[in-house]
Amino acid sequence: MKRMLKHLGFVILLVPALAILFFGPRRQVRVPAGCIRVTYWDKWTGPEERQMQSIVDEFNAGEGRRKHIYVEFVSMADIDKKTLVATAAGVPPDIAGLWDSDIAPFASLGALTPLGKLAREYGITRQTYQKVYWRGCHYHGQLYALISTPADIALFYNKLIFRKDAARLRAAGLNPNAAPQTIQQLKAYARVLTRFGPHGHLRRAGFLPTEPGWYYPEVFFWFGGHIWNAKTHQFTLTSPQDIAAFRWIASYSKWLGPEVINSFSSEQGNFDSAENPFLSGSLVMEQQGPWMANYIYTYNKKFSTLRWPESEALTMPLEQRRQNYGWAVAPFPTAVPGLKNVSYCGFDALVIPHGAKHVQQAFTFMAYLQRQPVMEHLCDMMSKNSPLRKVSKSFIEHNPNPYIKVFQMLSESPNARGLPHLPIMPQVANELNAEAQAVALLERTPTRALRKAQHRLQREYDSYEHAQRLRREER
Numbered sequence: 062m063k064r065m066l067k068h069l070g071f072v073i074l075l076v077p078a079l080a081i082l083f084f085g086p087r088r089q090v091r092v093p094a095g096c097i098r099v100t101y102w103d104k105w106t107g108p109e110e111r112q113m114q115s116i117v118d119e120f121n122a123g124e125g126r127r128k129h130i131y132v133e134f135v136s137m138a139d140i141d142k143k144t145l146v147a148t149a150a151g152v153p154p155d156i157a158g159l160w161d162s163d164i165a166p167f168a169s170l171g172a173l174t175p176l177g178k179l180a181r182e183y184g185i186t187r188q189t190y191q192k193v194y195w196r197g198c199h200y201h202g203q204l205y206a207l208i209s210t211p212a213d214i215a216l217f218y219n220k221l222i223f224r225k226d227a228a229r230l231r232a233a234g235l236n237p238n239a240a241p242q243t244i245q246q247l248k249a250y251a252r253v254l255t256r257f258g259p260h261g262h263l264r265r266a267g268f269l270p271t272e273p274g275w276y277y278p279e280v281f282f283w284f285g286g287h288i289w290n291a292k293t294h295q296f297t298l299t300s301p302q303d304i305a306a307f308r309w310i311a312s313y314s315k316w317l318g319p320e321v322i323n324s325f326s327s328e329q330g331n332f333d334s335a336e337n338p339f340l341s342g343s344l345v346m347e348q349q350g351p352w353m354a355n356y357i358y359t360y361n362k363k364f365s366t367l368r369w370p371e372s373e374a375l376t377m378p379l380e381q382r383r384q385n386y387g388w389a390v391a392p393f394p395t396a397v398p399g400l401k402n403v404s405y406c407g408f409d410a411l412v413i414p415h416g417a418k419h420v421q422q423a424f425t426f427m428a429y430l431q432r433q434p435v436m437e438h439l440c441d442m443m444s445k446n447s448p449l450r451k452v453s454k455s456f457i458e459h460n461p462n463p464y465i466k467v468f469q470m471l472s473e474s475p476n477a478r479g480l481p482h483l484p485i486m487p488q489v490a491n492e493l494n495a496e497a498q499a500v501a502l503l504e505r506t507p508t509r510a511l512r513k514a515q516h517r518l519q520r521e522y523d524s525y526e527h528a529q530r531l532r533r534e535e536r
Contacts, residue, residue: 096131099422103158103209103409104140107333108355112442113209116435117426124429130422132156144414148172153414155423158209161197161408161479162486168200169484169529174413174420177204183428193406193477194448200482206410207427210440211448212350213404213471214276214393215464216240216247219345221387222254229253240346240391244283244309247346247394254345255317263317263325268346270310270501271322272329272338276348277497278490279405280306282478285397288489289481296522298493298515299508305396307507311500319502335360339388348393354444354462357388364388375459383463390464392471402474408448446472484529485521492518 092098105113117134125131135154137143144157145167159167167173180186185207187195198206218240223230227237233253241247251267258264266272270280281287286302289295297303314322329343330336333356338344340361347353358365364387365371374385383389392402411427413420429435433449437456440447444462446469457466471477483489496510505513 090131090133092131092133093126096125096129097419097422099130099132099156099419099426100154101132101134101156101158101423101426102137102140102144102154103134104137105158106136106138108359109443110136112439115442116430116439119435120426120429125426128422128425130425132426145170145172148414148416151416153416155413155417155419156427157412157414159206159410159412161206161410162490164198164206164410164412165200165482165484165486167412167414168203168205172415173205174415174417175203175205176207176413176424179421179424180204180207180428183424183431185428185431188450189431190448191450191472191477193472193479194408197406197408197479198410206412207431208448209409209411209430210443210445211406211408211472212352212445213406213468213477214279214348214350215390215404215467215471216393217339217347217349217353217388217390219339219342219387220389222342222345226254240389241394243394243398244396248312250346251313252316261318261321263321265342266322266325266338266344268313269322269325269344270313270348271326272344272347273332273349274494274498276405277310278493279478279480280310280497282405283393283395283403284309285395285400287481288493289483291481294522294526296515296519298511298518302397303511304507307497307500307511309396310497311503311507314501314503322501332356333360340364351445351462351465351468352443354464358461371461375461379458379463379466386463390467392467400476402471403476403478404471404474406472406477406479448472483522485518485525488521489518 101117103113114134117132121131140157141159141163144153144159147153190208194208194211198204198208223237230237230250230253233249235246235250235253241250247268254265254267255263256265278288281303284302284306286300286306287297290297329338330341335341337356337360339347340357358371366374366385367387368385374382393404395401395403411430413423417423430439433451433453436447436449437453441456441460444460444465446465447456452469457469480486492514496505496514499505500507500510
């Protein structure tokens with residue numbers, strides 16, 4: 062495990078990380094007599110931290126008390142780095158809440174405990190999860206993670222602005238009562254809905270690929286492209302589909318100008334504020350996940366209560382309830398005829414780091430979260446879809462997100478896509494984000510940017526695999 066620190070260059074993080082573990086501020090807890098303390102670190106903050114804490118409290122008061130387990134939940138910034146450092150130092154938490162993109166890198170370094178045997182003992186199988194999520198929990202055929210909450214990506218759009226500009230949309234041959242169905246239609250809607258102020262100032266954007274700019278590594282999915290060929294162990298970034306995706310990003314900059322887009326973005330407020338461009342109405346359509354419903358309600362309540370208070374609307378039939386919202390959700394459009402219901406499906410992963418002291422007890426809590434009522438309660442609080450195959454009718458009809466059915470449908474789609482199981486996935490994301498931004502600034506052509514990314518990432522992957530082979534031979 063010491064090689065892990067040397068390989069990733071995290072030595073400088075060791076002292077401050079361990080200082081936080083042992084001497085940083087922590088919630089004072091009293092473990093009931095006879096109970097085993099299970100330490101659980103996760104990245105949640107704010108409302109999401111409180112929501113997960115409530116689940117932990119329910120476990121401790123019920124299942125945990127009966128089985129003499131007490132889970133101590135700690136919110137932890139830089140969860141991936143600190144978990145890896147603590148694992149290498151031999152003092153890992155019993156449970157860590159990471160991201161799906163962390164599973165392959167951590168597992169390839171031997172930093173995770175395989176969970177297949179424990180999962181079978183608790184009746185957790187491929188029939189428990191939807192396919193896309195079950196696949197994402199594995200690396201090289203081994204189960205290494207379960208899910209705390211999932212998500213998938215769709216198109217949020219402002220129904221009020223669609224209605225206000227209905228005449229202009231109809232004049233352009235577009236339906237103001239429906240979302241765009243193709244990438245070409247998305248651009249057509251964006252052109253009609255975009256507004257300029259004096260001197261070409263972008264006052265309102267119909268849509269921008271750079272807002273929020275979180276899904277550059279996954280953008281190829283909606284163009285029928287891929288990042289990686291698992292059979293050949295080769296990146297596929299120079300395929301026509303992938304180049305078309307980056308050309309799409311560049312097309313908005315060529316239309317509006319990168320300076321205009323940058324100026325617009327710099328004027329917007331933080332994502333978690335009322336100045337979020339979608340919440341403020343300065344961005345009409347946006348690529349986002351189901352959690353956006355919570356942010357809309359928190360920072361612009363009127364946008365979700367046009368007719369009735371939320372408490373009253375939650376009891377209404379779903380179709381009637383949707384009249385209460387000034388926004389709606391639809392599958393994000395694709396560039397390929399006939400390719401429908403495409404989505405990137407990611408998730409928050411629960412893992413047991415290598416060397417954890419209380420593996421059985423840790424998994425007991427993780428398995429508790431996978432029970433349908435518990436999972437639905439947690440996902441309901443966070444306005445997210447469920448990763449489970451079995452979903453109750455009440456979860457769909459009374460979810461705080463009135464469009465949760467869209468997200469549920471996308472995750473069940475045969476075109477639901479997860480990240481490739483790459484041990485260098487963080488480097489892949491960083492590289493593709495950097496090249497996409499260069500393309501958006503018109504500093505590089507899409508072809509040149511993707512050729513550069515292809516070359517660098519293939520070299521990085523081959524180097525990593527070579528180092529891994531040498532380490533295996535040493536052992």
